[in-house]
Amino acid sequence: MTPFEVPEGDPFGPHNLPYGVFSPAGSEHRTVGVRLGDHVLDAGAAARALGSPYAALLARPTLNPLLAAGRTAWSDVRRALTAWVTVPSHQETVAPFLHPLSSVTLHLPFEVADYVDFYASENHARNVGQIFRPDAADSLTPNWKHLPIGYHGRAGTVVVSGTDVVRPSGQRRVPGEDAPVFGPSVRLDIEAEVGFVVGVPSRLGRPVPLADFREHVFGLCLLNDWSARDIQAWEYVPLGPFLGKSFATSVSAWITPLDALEEARVRPPERTHPLLPYLDDSEEEPGGYDLRISVAVNGHVVSEPPFSTMYWTAAQQLAHLTVNGASLRTGDLYASGTVSGPEPGQRGSLLELTWNGRDPLELPDGKRTFLEDGDVVTLSAWAPGPHSVRVGLGEVTGRIVAG
């Protein structure tokens, strides 16, 4: 069987073709790769061998040139790649540029410009509200149903899947004490999220309307927004999360193009409040995505958050992010916020899964409230694809190491 004969039903078949950046075994050279089954195609080398003009976009150490090229180029390149891995005459030419996935090193696939994190799951926001403000009349803040709440995170500490996460130290308050103590976080958590990658920039002062979402956004990845709950709780009033988040954000090594997710588009949940015109998507194409996420700690699945339950869509988030005239750059990354479904087994953070530590998780290797050193967290996901075949999203994994 050749590498092109991907088993039927493989979530990384030619219907998927996500993009990443890799180095072949024994090399430090970084270049764009496209995943096919258990192999990675050196897309730039393949393009050159075929005399394709797309070599200029693909024989590069990051995805940024491809991201900047725009939707028409994205579709054209995808069509070409599909032909290269499915048409026998092309297969013969590109076969030398296929590398076993297990032999390559995967890198952060793009240079992150600005990183924004949203808070778009109603279930998550309500869980957090109930945990931290149990006496409030409404578990949501008054603005929650009117705008997708977001904040800027640290772009420079976005790391690729597989990077160890050093347990952060910082200030935390001990109940009953006025002054904080300092030390390693004792409430280190995950947030299972989906990240959206901006390709085409926008001009300062010009909002991006809902309908232009697909002109600017290239694709999506899985994202773990590691969170030190104790550091965050002490620091976040009044200017929001800072050191509780900025130590690391992990993303999957594979960026799935939106073009591979056409069958996964769904309408978001019904809106309970009227939306201002710039956020009103009732007349737009479906803005949600049916992504089935799985959260595993040390190989044990602890949650299966459904992305289709997100109240705010990625298109709404982009429209909101730019409505004040803020411009986009190639490589901007914005994340959904923790994905939590309505059921207890669908929560995307340990904070919610253990109800702030009250109800520890029972894992094969012991109880967990928050993460322990040595724990490995892995997010994976798939989406419905054409002909009932799944579209696999790349996984994002990280191991906690002591500081």
Added chain:
Amino acid sequence: MTPFEVPEGDPFGPHNLPYGVFSPAGSEHRTVGVRLGDHVLDAGAAARALGSPYAALLARPTLNPLLAAGRTAWSDVRRALTAWVTVPSHQETVAPFLHPLSSVTLHLPFEVADYVDFYASENHARNVGQIFRPDAADSLTPNWKHLPIGYHGRAGTVVVSGTDVVRPSGQRRVPGEDAPVFGPSVRLDIEAEVGFVVGVPSRLGRPVPLADFREHVFGLCLLNDWSARDIQAWEYVPLGPFLGKSFATSVSAWITPLDALEEARVRPPERTHPLLPYLDDSEEEPGGYDLRISVAVNGHVVSEPPFSTMYWTAAQQLAHLTVNGASLRTGDLYASGTVSGPEPGQRGSLLELTWNGRDPLELPDGKRTFLEDGDVVTLSAWAPGPHSVRVGLGEVTGRIVAG
């Protein structure tokens, strides 16, 4: 008089030599410039003409290569530049590379990596607390005296002095109404700040101690953190400021190296609370800077905030920013937060100067609570230099235009 004969007492004499990036008249070519009096020296061209090895750092379209070169290189380059503009034999060689300041176009001097904004003025934080929480027992939040509060802002909308600022639109709440309205901000404000520019990166997982501040930070600029108070008030609970800030942040075109500000170093105000060891600067060299800022609206000075009154120093901010292991990149920018002194005429925002609009400012062209379209805001500053000569900081100016 040659351009080298800068008048005695000129704040941009050879004791200063701030760095920027400029294009000569009629050219789009960007290169590093050094300000001398009313002229700009094309530093890269001068270096080449003199056969200096520093041409590789200076004949560049941004300051980033120089920023990355590190403290020893920074000092060596500064020493060389000083010789080029003061030693007659060198002056003759570099004279052709001096351009009248009025003839050049100034650009954003460096590529901004991450942008963080702090909240380090006790006077500012107390004023804001009294305005928004008049019934609180303490105008400071409980964490304020224990850590320099900060948050990430949008790096992609940092613009150079002189760039027009488009009045942002967004959601704001009308008192007595449940749902927000949408429209141009009606409470557009300034924040007079000082920005610090990181040169040398740090490793993920490795905090930067207080004592290493000068190994990482190259210099400082003036910064106006434009703020839409109405947008900010509606959005900022619970995750902090987002669209109320992200539409634009203006920086001066000139970066003053720390080496030019040795005489301006001062001890920060006495600390009222014990500090955790990583923030305790009582045994360190003075971490404050005596910068005298001036805020003008349409040419009329409305405030003179003294930077020496800031409670948290730039070194403490850097130590805090990295104590969780977050890494630094060349081009990271972090700002002090609004600089406000103890006197009413020393407040760094219109929010404080007008006490949230209650006490309008009387300007020659009428009353002001917040900014009107067409208003031009200019921050300028100087610091004590050698032999009682002032060190001029570049100004940062911006005009408000309708959206």
